[in-house]
Amino acid sequence: MSLLAPPAQVxxxxxxxxxxFSADHVxxxxxxxxxxxFIPHPHLDLSVTRHLGLAEDQIWAHGKVVSAQxxxxxIGRADVTAATFxxxxxxxxxxxxxxxxxxxxxxxxxxxxxxxxxxAQEVAARARYLPLPAV
Amino acid sequence: MIRPSTMTISLALxxxxxxxxxxxxxxxxxxxxxxxxxxxQPISRGHARQTAQENLVALFDRCAQPNWDGHNAAAVSQQVxxxxxxxxxxxxxxxxxxxxxxxxxxxxxxxxxxxxRRTLSVSISPDGDLHFAALLGASRNxxxxxxxxxxxxPILELIGRVFMG
Numbered sequence: 001m002s003l004l005a006p007p008a009q010v011x012x013x014x015x016x017x018x019x020x021f022s023a024d025h026v027x028x029x030x031x032x033x034x035x036x037x038f039i040p041h042p043h044l045d046l047s048v049t050r051h052l053g054l055a056e057d058q059i060w061a062h063g064k065v066v067s068a069q070x071x072x073x074x075i076g077r078a079d080v081t082a083a084t085f086x087x088x089x090x091x092x093x094x095x096x097x098x099x100x101x102x103x104x105x106x107x108x109x110x111x112x113x114x115x116x117x118x119x120a121q122e123v124a125a126r127a128r129y130l131p132l133p134a135v
Numbered sequence: 136m137i138r139p140s141t142m143t144i145s146l147a148l149x150x151x152x153x154x155x156x157x158x159x160x161x162x163x164x165x166x167x168x169x170x171x172x173x174x175x176q177p178i179s180r181g182h183a184r185q186t187a188q189e190n191l192v193a194l195f196d197r198c199a200q201p202n203w204d205g206h207n208a209a210a211v212s213q214q215v216x217x218x219x220x221x222x223x224x225x226x227x228x229x230x231x232x233x234x235x236x237x238x239x240x241x242x243x244x245x246x247x248x249x250x251x252r253r254t255l256s257v258s259i260s261p262d263g264d265l266h267f268a269a270l271l272g273a274s275r276n277x278x279x280x281x282x283x284x285x286x287x288x289p290i291l292e293l294i295g296r297v298f299m300g
Contacts, residue, residue, distance in 0.1 A: 022204055024194060024236045027248060034236050034246060035256050035268070041239035042207045070205025113240075117256060117268035118277040125251040125270055 005101040006052045010092045012083040016048040016104055018127070019063040021072040026129065033078040033129040035120035046106040048080070048092070054102060060132065065099050078127040088119045184223075187232045191219060191243075198237040209241030214261045218282060219243045222259060225286050230294060233257075242266075247297045255293050269293045 010016075018037060020026060025037035040046050049062050059077070067074035082092045085106050095105040109116055197203060198211040219235075222245065226232070233245035242258040255269040259282070267290055268277040280287035 021206075022237070024197070027234060027246075029234070029248065032251070034244075036236040036238050036244055039238045039240065041209070072205035113242075113258060113260070113266040114268060114277040114279055117258060117266055118275055121254065121256060121268045121270050121275070121277075125254070 005096060006050055006094070008094045010050065010082045010094055010104060011052075012081065012086065014082045015051045015079045016082055016085075016092060016106075017051060017059055017063070017077045017079055018046070018048050019066050019074060020076045020078060020129070021067065021070060021074060023075055026076065026131075031129060031131065033076075033124050033127050035117060035124040037078060038120035038123045039116055040106075040109045044107065044109040044111070046109070048104045048106060049100060050094075050102040050104055051079070052102065062100050062102065063132075069099075074132055076129055076131040078124070078129050080123055080127045084123055084126045088122055090119070181228075183232055184228075187223060187235075188220070191216075191223060191235055194235050194237060194243065195219075198241075198243075203237070204239055206239065208237075208239040211237055211241050211243055212261055215241060215243055215259055218261075218263055219245070219259045221284065222257075222265070222282060222286070225284060227286070227291075230291075231298060247294050249297050253297050255290075255297050257290060265290060267293065269297070271296050 018033075020033065020037055022037075025034050026032070027034055038046060047066075049059065051059055054062075060074075063074045063077055085092050090106050090108045092104050092106050095103050097103045109119070195211055195216040198208070199213075199216075201210045202208055203210065231247060233247050236244040236246060236256075238244060238258060242260055245257045245259070246255065248254045252270045252272055255267065258266040260266060263282045265280045265282050265287065266278075267280065269275065271293075276293060278289070280289055
């Protein structure tokens with residue numbers, strides 16, 4: 001993984017990866033990601049990982065670290081630009097952790113469930129889902 | 136997963152009935168009990184609906200324990216499962232069947248999806264609220280409807296708009 005920490009400011013066009021650990025969060029019909037994968041819980045923030053400066057295999061490697069922490073198999077990731085979150089009034093905020101210098105918290109979620117759902121719908125509609133490549 | 140008996144669940148639900156509860160709360164509880172009884176019985180009706188029922192049961196089994204996502208997800212409760220079953224039963228037979236999902240706050244989702252911007256998601260909450268969000272071209276529609284045993288008309292209309300045209 002990259003040892004260089006990315007700049008604190010998350011650029012609008014930066015892709016952010018939301019790792020997916022539940023097959024129920026991917027549509028069987030067209031292999032796109034469902035809004036369910038973007039509902040914030042247990043706190044009003046959403047963990048994503050910046051692509052900036054990472055090679056493709058390094059992006060997946062971060063997902064596998066999270067997979068080991070969660071003890072759930074990584075099945076894919078949904079890539080979304082920072083601008084997509086900002087358009088919905090959310091703020092992607094750099095939040096490096098020991099195991100991931102590229103970690104970002106997306107904050108500013110509303111409390112009400114319907115408002116969360118429509119934001120998650122918009123984000124999912126603009127996301128690009130990638131299944132974990134077969135080895 | 137070990138499924139508790141109908142009697143156990145019925146007693147648990149009955150025990151939660153306290154004097155002074157609102158008619159809405161009592162109704163939701165009755166709906167949940169009916170749904171739970173269905174959970175215990177052989178699946179019947181048409182093949183597609185039977186498959187849907189089986190998928191819903193399987194999803195419930197996967198998400199019935201806390202932390203099912205490895206990130207502190209709330210368990211999908213029997214109450215939520217039973218309401219979801221009742222909602223599935225309430226769908227008119229000529230309506231496309233939804234795809235099911237679960238959210239980390241323990242709510243089950245029904246999704247009618249045609250394209251990225253022709254899509255409707257409905258979350259079933261433990262208290263019988265249906266939280267919905269739809270993208271329909273450039274417009275968006277979201278809110279909450281109470282589930283009283285019939286599919287609420289606004290949600291029925293949104294399903295129609297997902298598949299219209």
